[in-house]
Amino acid sequence: MTTRVWDYLPEYEAEKDDILDAVQKVFGSGQLVLGESVSGFEAEFAAYHALPYATGVDNGTNALKLALEALGIGPGDEVVTVSNTAAPTVVAIVGAGATPVFVDVREDDFLIDTDQVEAAITPRTKALLPVHLYGQSVDMEPLRRVAEKHGLKILEDCAQSHGARHHGRLTGTMGDAAAFSFYPTKVLGAYGDGGAVVTGDEETDRAMKQLRYYGMDKVYYVMRSPGHNSRLDEVQAEILRRKLTRLDDYVAGRNAVARRYEEQLADVAGPGGLLLPRTNPGNTHVYYVYVVRHPRRDAVIEALKAYDIHLNISYPWPVHTMSGYEHLGWTKGSLPVTEKLAGEIFSLPMYPSLSEGRQEKVVGALREVLARV
Numbered sequence: 001m002t003t004r005v006w007d008y009l010p011e012y013e014a015e016k017d018d019i020l021d022a023v024q025k026v027f028g029s030g031q032l033v034l035g036e037s038v039s040g041f042e043a044e045f046a047a048y049h050a051l052p053y054a055t056g057v058d059n060g061t062n063a064l065k066l067a068l069e070a071l072g073i074g075p076g077d078e079v080v081t082v083s084n085t086a087a088p089t090v091v092a093i094v095g096a097g098a099t100p101v102f103v104d105v106r107e108d109d110f111l112i113d114t115d116q117v118e119a120a121i122t123p124r125t126k127a128l129l130p131v132h133l134y135g136q137s138v139d140m141e142p143l144r145r146v147a148e149k150h151g152l153k154i155l156e157d158c159a160q161s162h163g164a165r166h167h168g169r170l171t172g173t174m175g176d177a178a179a180f181s182f183y184p185t186k187v188l189g190a191y192g193d194g195g196a197v198v199t200g201d202e203e204t205d206r207a208m209k210q211l212r213y214y215g216m217d218k219v220y221y222v223m224r225s226p227g228h229n230s231r232l233d234e235v236q237a238e239i240l241r242r243k244l245t246r247l248d249d250y251v252a253g254r255n256a257v258a259r260r261y262e263e264q265l266a267d268v269a270g271p272g273g274l275l276l277p278r279t280n281p282g283n284t285h286v287y288y289v290y291v292v293r294h295p296r297r298d299a300v301i302e303a304l305k306a307y308d309i310h311l312n313i314s315y316p317w318p319v320h321t322m323s324g325y326e327h328l329g330w331t332k333g334s335l336p337v338t339e340k341l342a343g344e345i346f347s348l349p350m351y352p353s354l355s356e357g358r359q360e361k362v363v364g365a366l367r368e369v370l371a372r373v
């Protein structure tokens, strides 16, 4: 049986009645776009974060892009972020007309090196865009100090960190606004595309609701600004409402899978070989992906294919080295830690419905491979 890093079918099997009931509820509701399910999900997702506002949008990329626009960031402005991220983080900044400025990451946790952020700030810097990569919160206190000192906005990229906490605080509640993706693989995933922006600021929320709906204000067909069509689909919103009630269970399930990897791989992990991910003190990791390192990563991945195990790399090429972003002027070698990690990281299967039996097979195969690479 083929094993991949992610599979939603076991979860669908377990939740089928609820998911199909959500679909039927919307189809029979008489309101297929921006109805009760979207507004209900927005209220519930905001409440989960103990924030007053949430706006559902069509995907995580547009959540980031519209949030930047809602925060008043656009052409001529610089946004400080990382290259060690999913490309859409950068797609969104460029899409908003702003310029991404990359800071290297730390080798031990893959997250933005907060010590290097201040040096990246110029008179054009308008925002910091930390990415809570792989499901672990960035160290937010130093970022907040820098933002305050230089008058910058903070937009959190929470596409991988639903339910993750930093000293007890949920990611998404530590900046001016936060963008989420509900792409199916995410910790809270829809059955298709979806996204949302949460904020504590009324003005930002008003701008978000306008931007996602052509730029339209409360008055029908009166456009207050140029906008987009970036509405969250009603069916996806109803599915997300159901799944939001189970988010803490998904997080617990992912942590159980992570603990089993730790127990079963502890004796074969160590410097110069397999390195397991670390959780910083004060953080609750949600393991969107379980990223490990090995100096001979490509050989490990290749050897596992013989066991019908097909792993992924998140992400094989740092954004600043891609031909599509050459015009930004970042040369190879400019972000040494990011570039080094990209050659060593790979992901082990991780999803809450991963069975213990299947996980044991992965561990067994990996142990055999590690003994000979």
Ligand SMILES: *Cc1c(COP(=O)(O)O)cnc(C)c1O
Pocket: 059, 060, 061, 062, 085, 086, 088, 089, 131, 157, 159, 160, 181, 182, 183, 193, 194, 195
């Ligand atoms: C998935 C992801 C996005 C984009 O979300 P989509 O819904 O696929 O558009 C943005 N940032 C990060 C870090 C992601 O992992």
